[in-house]
Amino acid sequence: MMKRLGYGLGMGLAAVGLLLPGLMFDGAGADPTGGSPTEGVKQTIVRYGPFMLPPAGRGGDMDHANVFMPNVPKPCEDCYITRAEPDLVYEDGTPANLDSGLMLHHAVLFNTGQPDTTCGKDTFYGRLGERFLASGNERTIKVLPPGYGYHLGRDPVTGVFHIMNHSEEAKTVFFTFKIDWLPGSTAGVRPVTPVWLDVANCRTSEYEVPAGPTSTHWTWPSTITGRVVATGGHVHTGGDRISVSNQTTGQRICTSWAGYGTKAPYMGTIESMSYCSWDSLGIVRKGDTLDLESVYDSAEAIPDAMGIMVMHVWQTDDLTSGTTPAPAEANGGIAPAAAANKPSGHHDH
Template identity: 30%
Template sequence: MKGSGARLRNPKPWGILGLLVPLVSVTVLIAPAQGQHDAHMMGRAAAAKLDAKDDPAAHVLTVRLGPLHLPAHAGMAVEQAPGLTLTVPFEGWITAYHPRLTDGAGRALPNRLLHHVAFYNTGRPDFLCPAKPEHIFGAGGEMNDWPATPGFGYRVHQGERILISTMFHNETETSHPDTYLEVRIEYQPLVPGGAGLKNVYPTWFDVKNCGRSGYDLTPGENVTTGRFSLGYSGALIGVGGHLHDYGRQLRLVDTARKQDIAKLDAKLDPRGRIVSVPVVRFTDRGGYHLNKGDVVQVTAIYDNPTGKLLPEGAMGIVVGYFLPDDDRQMAALRKNHASARK
C-alpha cells in the first residue's frame, strides 16, 4: 500500500468486521434501491417473506428471505422480493455476518444469483450522506464472509427498524425455482455492568457519491470517480468493495497525502463475470487515520467487452468500517437526526 505508513497509528490486532443487524418483526416497505433496475424486472414475488430464528445462547440470529423463482436465462426479468423491514429486538452490537444462497432444503446455490442486498437503518442517517438512511450492510455476487473482530461492533438499539432491499437475477442455464438468501448474524448483547464494545460505523464510498449507485456501462473502458469530505476524524479499520460484471478495480485515495489507501483488484471468471473483490485489513497498523475535512476519492474501473451499452450495469463502492476519534460526535448525529424526524 503506497505510502500508507504516514497515516497509520497505534498498532492493534484489528480486522474487518461484518455489519448486519439482528431482527425479528417484519413489515413491507418501499426500498430506497427499488427502481434502479425496474425496466428489467417482473412483478414482485408475493410468496417471498423473511423469517428470523434467534439462538440467544449462541448469540446468533439466522435471517432467511425467500422463496424466489429464478428461471434459466432470465437475467433481471425475474420476480423480486418486496422491501422488508424488521425491528431490532435487543440492545447490543453486531459483530459478524455470514451470507449465502440456498435452495429450500438448505443446499448451497451459486452466489452470483444475488445481484445485491442492502440493509438500511431507517432511524439513523448515513454520516457521509446525511440525507439518506444509514447503509449498514450490503453484498452482491462476490458475497464475502466477514468474521468477528474482538472488541469492536456495530451498535444497535431495541426498536430500531432495518429496511432490507434485495435484487436477484439468473444468467445461467439452470432454473432455480426455490431460492433463498440466508444470513447468519453474530452479535453481543448489552449486559448491564458488563464490558461493551467499541462502536464502528459503516462507511460507503460510492463513485456516484450520494445519488443512485447504479449507472450505465458504455462499451470499452469506463472510469468513474466520486469524492467525499469527511465530517469526523477517525480510523478506517479496513475496506472491501462491490463491483458488477466486467469490473476491474476499485481505488481509494487520500487526496490530502496524495496516496492510495487501498487498491482492490477484482477477481473475474474467463467471461469477465465478477467472482470476488478482496478485503484489505489494516490489522497491524491501528487503522488508516483520516482527519475531519480530508477528501477521500473513490474510483471504479470497468472494461465492457460486449460492444453495447449495458443500462444500469455498473456499481462501484468501497465499503469501509470507521472508528471515530470521538464517538460522542457520532452519537450526537443520531440524536439530531431523531429530533429532526419528530
C-alpha cells in the same frame, strides 16, 4: 429516478408474488470457526425469504426488480455485529448460484434508527436509514478487527433485495446472513460507523462503463474524524479493483480486488472481492477529501456497472495510539491470485 424506483418496487412485488417474513435461528453461542477470536461472541443465521422467482423471460430475470421489505428479522438487538457472511441458498441450505441460473443482484440492509453518513434524508435511499450491511453475488465476508463492532439497536431494519433467475424453471431461494455478534453490554467495544462510498451514490448505484481499461473517480468530503478499520468493495463482472484513498493526506487506505476463475459455481463471473481489515487501515479527519477509484477492464461496455466501498470508521480523536501500520496483505497492497484472472462469464451485474 423515483419513477424508476416505483417501477422496480411494483414489478418486483408482482414478479416475486409471495413474500413471507424471514426466519431466524439462534446459533449455539460462539463458533470456533467463526473468524473472531473475541470472547463471548454469539452467532446467528438470519434468513430472508422465501423469494419465489418465475423462470427467465417470465419475470425471473427482470432488471431493477427491487423488493422492499420493511421490518425484516434482525440477527440481534442492542448488540455489536463483528462479522457478517452472506449467501444465497435453496430451501435445503445449498448455495444458489449461476451454475443453476441464480444470481444475487444485491441485498442491502438499512438501520432505520440511524441516518446514513453519506446519503441525506433528502434522498429516497437516505430516508430508508443507515446502510449497514450489503452483498452482491460475490458474497464478500465482512470482518472487523477484534475489539470493534457495529451497534445495532432496537429500531426496525429495512431490507432491499434483488435476486435474478436466469434458468428455465421457477426457483425458490433465501438470502442468509451468518452474523457474529457481541451483546451490547460487552465492555470496551469500539463502535464503527459504516461510510458508504459510491460512484453513483444515493441513486441506483449504477453508472456506465465503456469497453477497455477505465478509471472512474468519486470524491466525498468527510464529515467525520476517526480510524478506518475495515472496508471492501463491490464492482460488477469486468471490474478489476476499487480503491479508497485520503486525497488530503495522500494515504491509500484500501484496494479491494475483483477475483475470477477459481470457483466453478460463478461460471466465470465475479466470484470475490478482497477485504481490508486492520486497526487501523487509515485516518480520516473531518474536511478531508476521500477519493474512490473504480477500475474496470471490460471486453464490452457495461451500462449498469457499480463502484462501491463501505468503510467502517471508529469515530475518535485518538487517531494513532496503539496502532501498527497495515501490512500489504491487509490493505490490498498485494493482489490476491484470483485477481490475475479475467472474467469468462457474462452475467454482468
